[in-house]
Amino acid sequence: MFSLVIPVYNEEKLINELLNRTVSSVEAFTADYEIIIVDDGSSDRSLDQLMHWLKKNNRIIVLSLTKNFGHQAAFTAGLEYARGDIVAMMDGDLQDPPELLAEMYRKINEEDLDIISGKKTGRKGSRNRNFLSILFHIFFRYIGEIKNMENAGNYSMMKREAVDALLMMKEKVRYLPGLRTFIGFRQGYVEFVRDDRYRGEPKMSFGKLFMLATDAIFSFSRFPIRLCLVLGTIGTLVFMAAGIYVLIAKASGFAVSGWSSTLLGIYFLGSIQLVFLGILGEYVYRSYKESQNRPLYFIRKIFTGKTE
Numbered sequence: 001m002f003s004l005v006i007p008v009y010n011e012e013k014l015i016n017e018l019l020n021r022t023v024s025s026v027e028a029f030t031a032d033y034e035i036i037i038v039d040d041g042s043s044d045r046s047l048d049q050l051m052h053w054l055k056k057n058n059r060i061i062v063l064s065l066t067k068n069f070g071h072q073a074a075f076t077a078g079l080e081y082a083r084g085d086i087v088a089m090m091d092g093d094l095q096d097p098p099e100l101l102a103e104m105y106r107k108i109n110e111e112d113l114d115i116i117s118g119k120k121t122g123r124k125g126s127r128n129r130n131f132l133s134i135l136f137h138i139f140f141r142y143i144g145e146i147k148n149m150e151n152a153g154n155y156s157m158m159k160r161e162a163v164d165a166l167l168m169m170k171e172k173v174r175y176l177p178g179l180r181t182f183i184g185f186r187q188g189y190v191e192f193v194r195d196d197r198y199r200g201e202p203k204m205s206f207g208k209l210f211m212l213a214t215d216a217i218f219s220f221s222r223f224p225i226r227l228c229l230v231l232g233t234i235g236t237l238v239f240m241a242a243g244i245y246v247l248i249a250k251a252s253g254f255a256v257s258g259w260s261s262t263l264l265g266i267y268f269l270g271s272i273q274l275v276f277l278g279i280l281g282e283y284v285y286r287s288y289k290e291s292q293n294r295p296l297y298f299i300r301k302i303f304t305g306k307t308e
Contacts, residue, residue, distance in 0.1 A: 002026065002033040002105070003084030007074035008050075008092035009040040015049040018094055023057060025098040029105050036061045036078045037092075041068035051303065058305025069297040072174040075154060077297045080167060088157040089176070095194050096155040104157040104190050114162045114185035117177075118155035121191045153177055161185070172289045172296060 004026060008015065019035075026033050039047050039062060050062045063077055075089055086108065090096045096118060104116045154176060158166070165183045166176075181187070 001084040001086075002030045003082035003087045004033065004035045004101070005038065005075060005078030005082055005087065005089050006035065006092045007038040007040050007071060007078065008042065008046055009068060009074075010042045010044045010046060011092055012042075012045040012049055014092075014094060015046060015053070018092060018098075019053050019057075019060070021094070022090075022098040022101075025101050029102045034059050034061055034082070034084065036063060036082055038062075038074040038078045039064045040070070040074040041065050054303055054305050060305065062303040064300045064303065066298040066300045071154075072176055073296040075176055076167075076174065077299065079163060081302075082163070085160050086157060087160070087163045089154050091154055096153075097192065100155075100190060100192050101157070107188060107190060108157055108159065111188060112186070113188040114159045115180060115187040116157045117180070117187065117189050118153065119189040119191050120153065120194045156180060159185075172292070172294065173286050174296075 004022070006018070006022070008018075011018070022035060026035065035057075037050055037060065039050065047062070047064060050060070053060055054062065061081070063081060065074065065077065069077075079087065079089070086105070088101060088104065090098065090101070100118060104118070107113065108116045156177075158180070162180075162183060162185050165185070166179055169179055169183075
């Protein structure tokens with residue numbers, strides 16, 4: 001059995017196109033499937049559109065969450081509900097082309113792989129977003145402690161063993177592409193050019209994308225805390241040298257004139273300390289979130305073709 005998980009949030013303008021293309025793409029390579037749509041607390045008519053599709057296709061399942069819990073939580077809800085021997089994840093804005101699922105399915109079976117990730121070789125649409133995404137992946141490649149995930153996002157396909165391993169990790173601040181790479185198994189890639197959004201406005205603002213990037217960095221890299229150590233060490237050495245210079249200058253009979261250098265030194269050290277506190281605060285916050293142990297999401301209702 002094949003399961004496909006798609007989170008949606010306020011996507012009433014593209015639900016029909018999304019499911020038209022997705023259903024035909026899935027039925028091209030398997031007749032035994034389920035499509036799990038996770039309605040992540042939509043406030044528009046997305047759920048009404050999905051109810052219409054339930055009447056047309058009883059292989060569609062809708063998980064309606066009680067509010068907007070976020071992209072990664074919605075994916076997790078769908079993965080925990082999925083029953084398939086092979087499970088795929090796909091964004092609901094049609095930037096991940098459903099037509100690529102057939103190639104992923106072929107590759108995961110014929111090449112005896114456990115995980116197939118969609119690897120982006122290019123992007124259509126906003127140049128600013130493209131540039132920031134490329135910049136993040138280049139930066140993460142050098143500082144991250146997991147490798148071989150460059151330009152790979154949520155779009156992926158996994159065998160049941162890999163899905164079970166992924167769901168064993170219960171952290172609350174989640175970055176699923178990183179977790180998917182971290183679990184190991186035999187992994188492969190299918191390259192594609194990411195499409196522009198079909199209709200509507202992007203739901204992932206620059207702020208949300210920035211927070212997702214920080215989740216990836218703080219979850220899978222020691223770089224921020226190492227940066228604190230390196231900068232602190234450099235600052236200490238620089239001002240030790242400056243202190244020695246001042247003592248020699250006083251002993252030699254010429255004092256350092258003015259207060260500008262003193263004030264600049266104070267401002268520099270103060271700003272460095274604030275940066276350190278912010279970085280340490282991020283780690284403390286994440287530890288606090290884990291200690292709360294709250295559920296990632298709550299399901300309001302589960303809708304299938306026959307039951308609710």
